[in-house]
Amino acid sequence: MKLPYAEPYRIKMVEPIFPSTxxxxxxxxxxxxxxxxxxxxxxxxxxxxxxSGTGAMSDLQWAALMRGDESYAGSRSFHELKDTVERITGFAHLLPTHQGRAAENVLFSVLVKEGDRVPGNSHFDTTKGHIEFRKATAVDCTVDQAFDTSSPHPFKGNLSLEKLRKEFTSTPKEQIPFCLITITCNTSGGQPVSLENIRQVSALCKEFSIPLFFDAARFAENAYFIQQREEGQKERSIKEICREMFSYGDGMTMSSKKDGLVNIGGFIALRDKALYDKASTLVIVYEGFVTYGGMSGRDMAALAVGLDEATExxxxxxxxxxxxxxxxxxxxxxxxxxxxxxxxxxxxxxxxxxxxxxxxxxxxxxxxxxxxxxxxxxxxxxxxxxxxxxxxxxxxxxxxxxxxxxxxxxxxxxxxxxxxxxxxxxxxxxxxxxxxxxxxxxxxxxxxxxxxxxxxxx
Structure with a gap:
């Protein structure tokens, strides 16, 4: 008889909760x-x-908390986090923030202006809020199947290439600061984006010379669905899939409170040094020095461990x-x-x-x-x-x-x-x-x- 499934961990600490009438x-x-x-x-x-920020950390994450380096500048914990992010995503330039919406605030302050249009797949609340706060428009280009709850489509987070091309051709290029892919797409029901769709969106963005960014709060879960549902991906590791996903983009914002497996924190990771330099100024203004941003050293140390655990x-x-x-x-x-x-x-x-x-x-x-x-x-x-x-x-x-x-x-x-x-x-x-x-x-x-x-x- 086949053995039943069991969780790959055991409980070391509990917190009481109380029923009510x-x-x-x-x-x-x-x-x-x-x-x-x-x-x-x-x-x-x-x-x-x-x-978001409500999960339990592992013993290795709690151990990392004790080793956190709280130096104001050049923290060892920052460099551990930077190395981990670059290894998983390929993005060389890292800016820590106190959570995901802070990362959006910094990046959008650099890139989004009044009258702009930001196409993507069903932007979530803070993302849309940051766009509209700047008097710009969030344009939903999600595939139609996402709105049919009975449809079995395995990748309801996908962007419609037809909708995206229409947006690119009908809007002046200078009014589209970037295209945004949310992985997984929360608003459409925690639905994943296929690797093939990411490739196709990236190619379309390159055709029109429009940058591509990821809202990557749940990127590891997205990679898992790619591994399980997409043809030709079954034998690949989660980390291999993550690295390829991000290879098609120019950068990402991250709420580390999701697939970072920590209770607070976020970051911006970028490929372009010039954009990093512009964003760095605003991180210093809004968050803190570039090697801690809005995070303590101990939280960066726990996040570095959490990112590795979440991609297994x-x-x-x-x-x-x-x-x-x-x-x-x-x-x-x-x-x-x-x-x-x-x-x-x-x-x-x-x-x-x-x-x-x-x-x-x-x-x-x-x-x-x-x-x-x-x-x-x-x-x-x-x-x-x-x-x-x-x-x-x-x-x-x-x-x-x-x-x-x-x-x-x-x-x-x-x-x-x-x-x-x-x-x-x-x-x-x-x-x-x-x-x-x-x-x-x-x-x-x-x-x-x-x-x-x-x-x-x-």
Whole structure:
């Protein structure tokens, strides 16, 4: 008989979490303005709000923390990180930042100006926010299959070459500072981009002399999907695939809180020394000296170890198998999900789950709140609230998909927790026809409103 799968690690430390009653949760979420971001962590039983900075570090990472060099300039930990990044990505020039959105802030401050258009595959919230804050436009060139949650397309993060060529030919070159590939594509459901698509996008960018950058927060998970799903890649190592992926681009931003396996940090990695020099000035202004940026030496040391661990098959197989475990159980129960299951999260299709809740009453947010009340599980809306308002008309934007994302922290929860989550979702699904009304906004910020929005039941 074939042996069952077992995680390639054992638990050395635990953190207690505490259940609560539905009555308590109903009061807590009301006090939080029906915004799950406003809850205290102790009011949450299973926290699937994000996989960003919420994972568990390894013993080798904790050991590296103790060896961190906190020198203001020329830190040994910086050079260890720089060498690791160059070995995995091929990019020789490194600028640490305190997290991914800081990396975007620095790079976009150099490259993006008012009136620009930045094509890519479903830019995520901070990326789009940084673009629109500069009065530029994020142009979604994702393949159409990404918006059909029932489609089995294995690489729903792919860019449409037809859409991209149309953008390149209809917009003056000086108004396209770069093309951006997000790996994996969070907004489309944690979906990967194929190596072939990256090659093709790179060739198209070269044809039009437009730089190509990566939002690489989950690059290792993307490489794993390439290895598992793309023809001719099965026998290659994750690190080999990563090196080839990045060989087609000019640079990357990274939120190290995802596939860096650390709790804080980010970086910019570049091929061009002239661009590095320009960005260095802004890193010094916004973050810190170029050999620490926004990070401590100990965190850079842990990140160097984490990047190596995250690009090994054993870790990635364990991590993505747990996400698939939750997704497959929900699919068997008839719960509508984005298919195939993504790399870091299960994305529930709220439009199919709650068809009676009008779009203007935010069905994904409504479902996320029901799930919290049901079992103390905190997910996040990836829908109209996150999509924000059109910067010109100030009308709500309604994306083609409305998701509740259940993001699984790395090396943190067991499959018993996944069973608990699945049963809670199934309980809500069983009474879905009773949920006919959603929420209205009573207070919101002018940009990236989902973090602080205040809501009221309709």
């Amino acid at each position: 539905q009555e308590q949760r109903s009061e807590w979420i009301k006090s939080a303005g029906y915004n799950l971001f406003n809850l205290r962590s102790e009011q949450v039983f299973v926290d699937l709000l994000t996989d 098959h054993g870790y990635l197989h364990s991590r993505i198998s747990q996400v698939e475990y939750l997704g497959e159980r929900l699919l068997k129960s008839g719960v509508p999900l984005q298919n195939p299951i993504g790399g870091h999260a299960v994305f529930i299709d709220a439009l199919k789950f709650l068809p009676h809740v009008p779009r203007e009453q935010f069905p994904a947010q409504t479902l996320a709140l029901e799930l919290y009340r049901e079992a103390g599980i905190r997910g996040v809306e990836i829908g109209a609230i996150l999509a924000d308002r059109d910067p010109l008309t100030r009308e709500n934007r309604y994306p083609q998909t409305e998701f509740v994302r259940l993001a699984i922290p790395r090396r943190t929860y067991t499959n018993n927790h996944m069973d608990y989550v699945a049963q809670a979702v199934e309980n809500v699904f069983a009474r879905r026809d009773e949920i006919t009304k959603g929420y209205r906004i009573i207070e919101e910020a002018p940009i990236m409103r989902h973090f602080t929005v205040q809501l009221s039941p309709v």
